[in-house]
Amino acid sequence: xxxxxxxxYIYGFINYEKNLDKLTYEEKKFYLERMKYLLNLMGxxxxxxKSIHIAGTKGKGSTSAFIFSVLKEAGYxxxxxxxxxxxxxxxxxxxxxxxxSEEELVDLVNIAKPYIEExxxxxxxxxxxxxxxxxxxxxxxxxxxxxDFAVIEVGLGGRLDATNVILPLVSVITPIGYDHMHILxxxxxxxxxxxxxxxxxxxxxxxxxxxxxxxNVVKKMATERKAPIxxxxxxxxxxxxxxxxxxxxxxxSDGSYEKIYFIPLLGNHQIINAVTAYxxxxxxxxxYFIDIDDESIKNGFSKIEWKGRVQxxxxxxxxxxDGAHNISSAKALRDTITEYIKYDKLFLICGxxxxxxxxxxxxxxxxxxxxYHFVPLPTNRTRTPDxxxxxxxxxxxxxxxxxxxxxxxxxxxxxxxxPTDLILITGSLYLVGEALDHFFGKLD
Numbered sequence: 001x002x003x004x005x006x007x008x009y010i011y012g013f014i015n016y017e018k019n020l021d022k023l024t025y026e027e028k029k030f031y032l033e034r035m036k037y038l039l040n041l042m043g044x045x046x047x048x049x050k051s052i053h054i055a056g057t058k059g060k061g062s063t064s065a066f067i068f069s070v071l072k073e074a075g076y077x078x079x080x081x082x083x084x085x086x087x088x089x090x091x092x093x094x095x096x097x098x099x100x101s102e103e104e105l106v107d108l109v110n111i112a113k114p115y116i117e118e119x120x121x122x123x124x125x126x127x128x129x130x131x132x133x134x135x136x137x138x139x140x141x142x143x144x145x146x147x148d149f150a151v152i153e154v155g156l157g158g159r160l161d162a163t164n165v166i167l168p169l170v171s172v173i174t175p176i177g178y179d180h181m182h183i184l185x186x187x188x189x190x191x192x193x194x195x196x197x198x199x200x201x202x203x204x205x206x207x208x209x210x211x212x213x214x215x216n217v218v219k220k221m222a223t224e225r226k227a228p229i230x231x232x233x234x235x236x237x238x239x240x241x242x243x244x245x246x247x248x249x250x251x252x253s254d255g256s257y258e259k260i261y262f263i264p265l266l267g268n269h270q271i272i273n274a275v276t277a278y279x280x281x282x283x284x285x286x287x288y289f290i291d292i293d294d295e296s297i298k299n300g301f302s303k304i305e306w307k308g309r310v311q312x313x314x315x316x317x318x319x320x321x322d323g324a325h326n327i328s329s330a331k332a333l334r335d336t337i338t339e340y341i342k343y344d345k346l347f348l349i350c351g352x353x354x355x356x357x358x359x360x361x362x363x364x365x366x367x368x369x370x371x372y373h374f375v376p377l378p379t380n381r382t383r384t385p386d387x388x389x390x391x392x393x394x395x396x397x398x399x400x401x402x403x404x405x406x407x408x409x410x411x412x413x414x415x416x417x418x419p420t421d422l423i424l425i426t427g428s429l430y431l432v433g434e435a436l437d438h439f440f441g442k443l444d
């Protein structure tokens with residue numbers, strides 16, 4: 001089997017990520033027993049390493065990356081499982097030395113294929129899905145590599161997510177907001193119920209900042225499951241001290257001490273993600289006596305690598321890339337741009353999915369925008385550029401242009417922008433991947 005064959009095999013299974021706009025969240029589709037059956041056939045590799053489990057609407061990827069980076073700096077063998085990917089499927093599965101290689105992925109599929117084929121035959125469960133297979137492959141990889149810890153990010157929701165078969169050292173809930181509402185529910189309470197589904201009996205929980213409606217659900221779930229819970233703003237205080245295009249310095253205190261850290265990511269929301277990660281690390285130290293010194297936290301925070309989050313690609317004019325795709329992330333992006341970046345005119349290059357609130361998203365950013373430049377995404381879930389232009393025209397008199405692809409849009413905008421302007425590329429992680437391919441070349 002070659003790398004392309006391995007990819008074709010994985011992508012040959014039903015992939016709900018391609019049809020999230022039409023998906024319903026039900027146990028018939030998201031069936032944990034099916035996942036448990038597959039893992040049992042594989043020898044339950046998820047039981048061979050310690051884990052940290054992370055759910056939420058915003059910041060779960062960044063928070064995962066902070067924890068991963070610190071554990072790596074502390075000298076541990078550590079795995080990281082995240083989704084979706086930006087440029088290559090291999091981004092979803094990595095260890096401290098880097099992404100899983102093409103050869104390793106081929107070997108992994110060869111090992112797992114007999115178990116997957118056996119699982120397909122189950123008369124009740126049916127075939128595993130694309131995400132279930134990737135999750136199982138990540139667990140198998142981390143087991144083979146004998147990692148000390150694996151940081152596992154939830155794919156969708158939490159309660160019925162394929163990752164929710166692990167018994168972690170800590171469960172983490174990042175800020176909960178409105179996203180995938182047709183799947184997870186139309187209220188924060190409904191969405192929070194799904195996210196809080198990762199909370200386990202007696203396992204500590206760290207929660208980031210939450211709206212009161214969401215917090216009440218998370219706290220209730222933790223209480224019912226006798227899981228000690230810490231909400232970061234009830235234990236820590238923090239303050240941004242300085243920032244530049246390279247990152248920002250902030251202080252954190254629990255009342256008895258103050259520590260100062262630097263992170264190469266911009267935005268107040270990234271400080272909140274770092275504080276959430278800090279809370280997790282403190283639990284690992286205090287409850288499980290895991291050796292993580294302050295130097296490892298400093299180095300881990302300062303060396304974090306997480307693409308597509310207010311990422312500055314070039315200057316004169318400045319080009320910023322961000323994966324925001326819902327209203328809450330649009331607000332964070334708007335606030336970050338306003339507070340951290342100086343510019344004259346903002347040219348927005350944007351592509352969005354059908355299942356996202358495009359009106360809410362673009363109207364949130366509209367006060368900053370000089371002109372709109374819409375592109376299609378490389379997926380059947382894309383909104384058309386003309387559709388997005390019509391949405392803008394419904395509330396704004398600003399110019400809105402449509403293009404056949406990202407390359408055409410960027411080449412047009414770069415001619416129009418002056419050295420003091422800002423080109424902001426956002427609206428979808430698919431678009432982030434396209435932009436990274438354009439600027440740095442493809443990874444596969």
